[in-house]
Each structure stands twice: as C-alpha cells, then as structure tokens.
Amino acid sequence: MKLTPGTGGGKPSKVYSGMSEFWRITTTLLIVLLVTGALAWYVVRRAEWAFVLPRYGVVLLGATLGLGLIASVFARTLGIEYAAIAAPLGAFGGAVMLAIVISAFLLVPVELGRLVSRLVTRLRARSEGGNAASAARSQAGDPSTGLDAPVHAQTREAVEEPARDVALVEPPRRQFLAQLATGGALSIGAGSALYGTLFGRRDYTVETVPIRLHKLPRALDGITIVQLSDLHVGTYVGERELAQALSLVRDAKADVVVLTGDLLDYDASYAPLLARFTRKLQSVARYGVFAIPGNHDHYAGAAKVLQSLRDADTKVLLNRSVRIGQPGASFVLAGLDDVAGPRFSGPGPQLAQAFANAPDDLARVLLSHNPAFFPTSHTYSDLTLSGHTHGGQVTLFINPAKLVLRHGMIRGHYDFEGSQLYVNRGFGTAGPPARIGSPPEVTRLVLHT
Secondary structure, three states: OOOOOOOOOOOOOOOOOHHHHHHHHHHHHHHHHHHHHHHHHHHHHHHHHHOOOOHHHHHHHHHHHHHHHHHHHHHHHOOHHHHHHHHHHHHHHHHHHHHHHHHHHHHHHHHHHHHHHHHHHHHHHHHHHHHHHHHHHHHHEEOOOOEEOOOOHHHHHHHHOOOOOOOOOOOHHHHHHHHHHHHHHHHHHHHHHHHHHHOHHHOOEEEEEEEEOOOOOHHHOOOEEEEEOOOOEOOOOOHHHHHHHHHHHHHOOOOEEEEEOOOEOOOHHHHHHHHHHHHHHHHHOOOOEEEEOOHHHHHHOHHHHHHHHHHOOOEEOOOEEEEEEEOOEEEEEEEOOOOOHHHHOOOOOOHHHHOOOOOOOOOEEEEOOOHHHHHHHHHHOOEEEEOOOHHHOEOOOOOHHHHHOOOOOOOEEEEEOOEEEEEOOOOOOOOOOOOEOOOOEEEEEEEEO
C-alpha cells in the first residue's frame, strides 16, 4: 500500500473566527444548492422524456424536488427543541438530494451511449449519402463521354442534400432502449436513496478485528477495545440510535471503549445528550471510556463538547496518554486533537506531548480522528484507530471517498512500515442522512500478543 504524506502536527498557523467559518459554511451550502438545483432541472427533463410525463406530472415532480432541497436546508436551521420536526423533514430533503445526485451520476453513461449512437448514425448517413450522390451523378451522365443525361428534380435533391435528416431522427427501437436506460437510471437513483435513508443508515454491524501487537503483555492477551466513531449526535442520531449503540457495545463485551471523534454533528446543544450516553457506557467498559475530538466537534464548539464529556467521567485524551491494565501488564492509550483543531483555536495534534510519558517498551494504541495524519504519526504507535471517512457513506458502484481522499485509507485495516491502522466506517451520517454500501459500524478490536 502506498501512503502519501499527511499533515504534520505543530502550532496553529492561523485561527479562523466564528464569523469567517460561518461564511465558509454558508458559501459552501449555497454552491451545493445551486449545483443540486441545476441537476434537479436536468433530472426532471430526463424523467419527462423517459416516462412520457404529462404537464401536471412534470410540475409535480419539479415541485417535489424543489421542496426537498428547501427542506434539507431548513431542517439544519432547527435546534434541538424542534428535533421531532427536523428529523423527518431533513430525512425527506436528504433523500431527495441524494436521489438527484445519484440519478444524475447514473445518467452520465446513458447520455454518453446516446451521443456515441448519434455520431455513428451521422457518420453512416454521410457514408450512405455519399454513395447515393455518386449513383445520382452516374445517372446524370458520364463525364468521360462529355454527354449529359437529363437530371430529374428528385435526383438533384439527392445530390445536393443527401440524407439530411437521417442522423437527426433516432430509430424507434434505439429510442425505446434509450428511454428504458434513462428510466432505469432514474429508478435506481430514487430507490437507492430511499433505501439508504429509511434502512441503510440504521443497518448497524459489529466488525470483530483481531490485532497482533508484539509488545502487548501476555496477561492482556485477548483484551477488547470497542471503537465508536463519527456518532454525529444531532438531528438524525438521538435517543433511539444511541440506545442501539449502547446495546451493541454491551454485547461486544468491551474492556475499553474509545470514541474517535465527530461525536456531535454541528449543534453544541446536543452535548448533554452525548454526555448521558457516555455515562451509560461506563457500566459496560471495564477500564473506562476514552474520547478525542473530531472536526465536527470543533464546528459545534469543542470546549463545550469536551467539558460535557469530562463532566460525565469520560476521559478526554487531548494530546495525552494513559496506561491501560495493571502494574507490570499494561499498554499505552494515547489520543490527539484533530488536524482541524487549529482553525478553531484548538491545539491540533501534538505527538511529542501525547507520548511524553509513554515508555518505549510498551505497546502503543493511538486515537486519531482523521486517517490522513497516519503517515505522520505511524512511527509513534503500533496501532492507530481513526474514523472521519464514513467508509464513503454512499458507495453505489464506486466509492467517492477514494476519488476525493488522496491518502486512500477509507475503511478497514491497513499495515504500513511496521505500524497498523484501522479506519472505522462511523456510526452516524454527515450530509444526507443515508448510507448505501457502507453500513454504520461498531468495531470490536481483540488484541493479541
């Protein structure tokens, strides 16, 4: 596996004000809406052609898509006191937005196929037209004899305008196939978005991953770390989803529970709900619950989020480490701030500080939210636990995260230069509240010597 260099730790080079971050998010949201709105118009036009929709059907479809886009934005403006309204409203809007994007993506090969078909038809028509023109000129007279035969009007028209309209008219069979392919793309887009919103985001799985650490004491062989990442507690992850998470962690029989960032979505008013959840986790974790912040925790306000965790007796590993086990049989568990921290007055990841009191002869497990930092941190730890990527979250036919994230560490287990990385797919969602091909995950890591 080839890894590209990650961002290094160090002092923050620039601090962004809350207002500048607000405008950054607002501008991004407006761009997304404009692009999605344009795609929605395109999808409506293709649906009108593929399904031969009457006028009222086109208006109804366009209104539904438009309302969905508005709902997705409006739901994010509602606070925790309106969660009962925001959740279904946002789910509807998210499903609509996802259906538009997936449908437009699936229509690309259909449109390319139609374009190629038209080009082939046009070239064939020109070829046949050229042959027809040659035949017409032969009928008009043989130039070698110098004698001209009468040229009929129909023949002259064939010579001057050979097969003008042949390439412009799509044969009925080919048009039917094109409409069928277009309708199929639109149906898959809508169906997959609906599935991902209603079922996929709650299709929780427990992944059991054996990990061998050579420095782990024999007395700790088989110790279990249960990892939760990217909870995104907020509009779409509330009491119901957290109760399910608690049940899964309890069944996993955790010795240690770690939370690897993005614990809140974007609203700090959900911090008390998160704290109540982590307090409940204490009862199912032998050695306790440990947490680090992610970029979304900084969006929400990391100071408030982390203080709520501390108040719930959750140990926050902000560039520091602890020992897990007993005297003579322990390993080091360290945690870092997220690479986004400096943008919000956070310290950012500080490796030297995190491992300042960690003996070299002990096995080291590092909590680092963003796997992009692993190429920098891997020399400090034997095992790094990350999240952030959601495993792609929506991976229909392709995984978009692999196209966007250059480091290529999207989900699962990686080995690199004597160190190991595990990237959790996350428990919640960001953006549209849906998952396709990347189910939410609780990771059960069993450590062996």
